[in-house]
Amino acid sequence: MYRGKLYIAMADEHKDVQFSFKKVFKEIRVKHELNVFKDCHQLMAYLMETKVVPHLVFLDVNMPERSVLQCIKEIRAVKKLQNLVIAIYNTLSNNDDEENTFIAGANIYIKKPASFTAFKKIMEEVLSLSWLYTTDGFNRDNFILSY
Template sequence: MNSDSSQMRILLAEDDEDDRLFFNDAINELKMNNRLMTFKDGRDLMDYLENPETTLLPHILFLDLNMPCKTGAECLKEIRANPKFKDLTIAIYSTSSSEKDIEETFIGGANIYIKKPNDFSKLKKVIKDVVNMNWQYHTSGLNKETFFLSI
């Protein structure tokens, strides 16, 4: 894995090993110029982000909600409270599609909500769409309807 600063830096916080594997495979198969880092829980993620040695900030964070040690919601709150990460795009990546979770993460400052697909090709499509999305444009017109990404 090279560390080209022009690469798209993508983070994934996900406690399920299989899901991390699917995600990794999908990114690899997409053959995009990007670099993926995965974390097994929220604390791992926050340790990395808050480490002063982390100088190259990520572009996009895929954040699972149900995680041990520190949940996705807690991470979201901490990240959005830190001005350093104001440009970080946060994509919620969860099995749940409950109104409550969608509402709370929307208010919490997440940029998009993705329900984990049950088909590998769909997963690839989702990642491609999110990575290629014009975030400036998306964020300016963000509302609750466009927040939930329908596949």
């Protein structure tokens, strides 16, 4: 887990999901800054302008306007963002989504559980493993997380 402040961004149009992420990070009690965007367009505008690149970005697999695959590819095409850890999440498991997001350059695929307790446990694991994704890059063995 990061020792300093963890910079996180997420793109999801649903307010209830945004609230869940805010709540889980507050409960984990990690020093963080969470920037929330409704879609990839807003996220990319922020990522291009910011001086502090986030450590971690969460993307909903069902993004409006641009597909999650297009968003991942846009992020990976920018030199300053190439080491950004990209976590994809979805409430439904879909082997095609898992495979396609891995190939596009995502580091983590989270099968988001219905229970908040299980979601919190997964997020704790993501935070404790996120350094691994920046040092080891893409790895199928630790790509999918679920409870």
